[in-house]
Amino acid sequence: MKIKILLITPIVLLFFISCSTKEEESQEPNIIYVLADDMGYGDVSVYNENSKIQTPNIDKLASEGLKFTDAHTSASVCSPTRYGILTGRYNWRSKLKSGVLTGKSKALISADRTTVASLLKQKNYNTAFIGKWHLGWDWAQKNPEVSGGEGWNPKDFDNIDFSKPVQNGPKELGFIYSYGHSGSLDMAPYVYVENGMPTKIPDTTSINKGKYSWWREGPTSSDFIHDEVTPNFFRKSFEYIKEISKEENPFFLYLALPSPHTPILPTEEWQGKSGLNPYGDFVMMVDSYMGQLEKVIKEAGIENNTIVIFTSDNGCSPAAYMDELEEKGHYPSYIYRGHKADIFEGGHRVPFIVKWPQEIKKEIVSDQTICTTDLMATLANIVGYSLSDNEGEDSYNIVPLFKQMKLDIPIREATVHHSINGSFAIRKGDWKLIMCPGSGGWSFPKPDNSEAIDSLPKYQLYNIKSDPSEATNLYPKNTEKAEELKTLLIKYITEGRSTPGVPQKNDWIDFAWKQIEFINQ
Template identity: 65%
Template sequence: MNNSLLKVHRILLLTVLTMLMGCTESKVKKVDQLPNIIYVLADDLGYGDVGIYNANGMIPTPHIDKLAKEGMRFTDAHSSSSVCTPTRYGILTGRYNWRSTLKMGVLTGKSDALIPPSRTTVASLLKKQGYHTAYIGKWHLGWNWAKKKEGIDEGAGWNYEDFDNIDFSKPIKNSPNDLGFDYAYGHSGSLDMAPYVYVENGHATALPTATTENKEKYSWWRKGPTSPDFVHEQVTTNFFNKGIKYVKEKANKDRPFFLYLPLPSPHTPILPLEQWQGKSNLNPYADFLMMIDHYMGRLDQAIREAGIEENTLVVFTSDNGCSPEANLKLLREKGHNPSSIFRGHKADIFEGGHRVPFIIKWPAKIKAGKVSDEIINLNDFIATAAAITDYQLQDNEAEDSYDLMPVLTGQNLDRPLREASVHHSIDGSFAIRKGKWKLAMCNDSGGWSYPNKNNKKVLATLEPVQLYNLKTDPGEKENLVVQFPDIVNELQALLTKYIREGRSTPGAPQANDGPSHWDQLWWLSSDQLSH
């Protein structure tokens, strides 16, 4: 090769190397600048249980209130459903829960995985964008326990006998690790659902050697196999401690981290540690919440001491409203209403079932002390994560998730972020919210509060659907369905469109999962609602 050609080759080689180094440096710089993300999900925490949300609240929550004062709180945030499993599905996938194969109710601690590995989750998205991802806590989205024998007729997981065929010595399949989590540690269902076994990265940390059951009023849990390292009273603190340890270990590393910390509390069993018992002067539920607030303070302290506060995004919210198991009657008699001014509670289609506290802090981007009345949904987390990391969502990803960044950064919006938001209750009832109007496609609570499916004589006297003006009637007391038939038909048509197109965001129509059940929804084929 002559000198001229050699020189040209050297120049080309140097140019290519420079470009590659530049790309590498740019990517590293980009990853270094991305925020750490911590998502804390309380279980059955009511909108009015957090002090800063309820001027008449009786439970001190100074650390959660502080988080709100240093960040932004939303007054009109909603879980996808008014019960546990469906909301968790929506948070991780950005998809309405009823698009999955689970059309109503919740899973048990024995249920198979609800989310297939092929579906994008916020964990798999962030992992692809350079994050180390971890889940620590209550899963309640199903995973596949190993079986001793195939082909045996098994129970659903509500009774002790249902667990005889599980082989706890073998790894689970379709685990959180298969959905994008580098590290996964937790238990399969709610803390009152057997089996009571910790699973770490697909393997039980200890084999169950005993059977436990608690029948006490507040602290009950179902009978089931229990591992020696699984102590119900210690589970909440165990998750917090592991979460704090994770933050300390991953702080200031060469890649950002995402910690999903779904708590099993203050859901039953209500188990405040001894030093918190009686602290609230209300009841054990309030004591339990005070304990959670304390550990939120410890988590905040760990973030500060690690020197990562400025560029760490922290979310605190709840999967649905407060449960009647908290003894709502007693709390209300003592002046505390977990639903604040709103009607209903966990399981219901009413606001108390799905309106939740939503607090987000990110000093680098969000001004302290901001309050937003924007209507948002917990499903919006994944689209927000995509925007933060410059990930382009495809048509078959996060079909019901909206990017919150314009609101978080204080941009002036010329229209609402969401066109509308869909709500869902434990029995599969739908509601749709657009602006001040909320249309519930049922004439009962859709859940446990009055009137419910058991109140047949009362329901026979009511209109088939419910329309409320939440601006003038946040307590949902006056059904306006007869006065505003045009609004009813408009919202019914929009809800029908969202269901049939498999998405509520712009994009190509998608298929809903599972066997068709839409024939149960009489209003899908109705052009007009008869009153």
């Protein structure tokens, strides 16, 4: 009997060893990218020691992985940042030179451009988008000869045929499964679209004018309940993870939240929990759902080889009533100047956390500058995909930072920032050059405030290390450094890329020269 046991035991051990190491050694990682909407750097308590909003679940994510302290979105508003995330390319190389899209806008990303999803799909990934799209898709038209308005007026939607599928949306850009709405949660039409097809035809019109919970008037489907949209997207994601994790192939889930962007709609159980205002409550609600997401991942048995990334599409919006928050000691932009829409740090410096137990140690902090455009090159490296010259032109591979490799030079040569009105800034090392005299956005001094703007130097130069709040403009005293950065920015614009490689064309070639003319004024 003893001999039999000794003979069987090694076989059994080998079986269990092979099963336990199959996922770790042979399978590419699952990837979950969670993009919050308008959540400020200082709204996550692990980034703000004086935060009045507690985010224990996001904090825990950081403690179990890698926290970046100098992460930036490519723009300080929604649509352009999303473009950069999915394409690895700055938005201003596309047709979107300023502002954001609406819920009725046509597709911004052409079907022949490689996206993170189409790249991973080529590598046999299951790919899914759930949430806020805000990159345009082509609604079916009752009368194709009638273009209608841009989507800011209720009548702009009269020509949409909601009984037919949309074109040039997530499906055409590499997402095998998709479920979401077209624009921000305050932009009509308020209709869910699943795999290219509206789930219900709108049967009513809704509008809300609450202080925090306002949204524009427009067609609304019976299954689209504003208060339930964020919970609904999380629930859909939980269902997707539970089912897709049973499949042999790995998956990529892009979960683009509509929160805590307006309308600010914490569900009843979260109302009043922050002791600040509804925005604080909404952030806490998002954090709670992040905890539930982590639980689903663990219960599915895929935690060890799943990359979870949490970040935001830009800084906190003044629609959060930041003055109310600051009166109670909470600063959504932390120590940084400005907020959403601005070229200042508060517009585009965001929380960025990566957890990957199999590859990233716990409680790691990186102060290297990274950008949300870096997703494509990073994932390409992980799955063994070689980017062509016309793919991910502004995307850098940050995997060495996952592994804490000692580097002689920074990952990024420089990073370009962009504000809502199309103003540029370029950051290299400790230095940041802003190519406009004011905020380029919504904080003072605003671009349309000629009285304030006219009295300022045309450029701004800051040492972000010694002056993170951008209080002292060094441009008048250091024009040599400003000229160096301006020259690099012009090079990035004209060459159609900021990474090494063959020069590429921007979508509107004359844009480059117009921008250079503006810079050289």
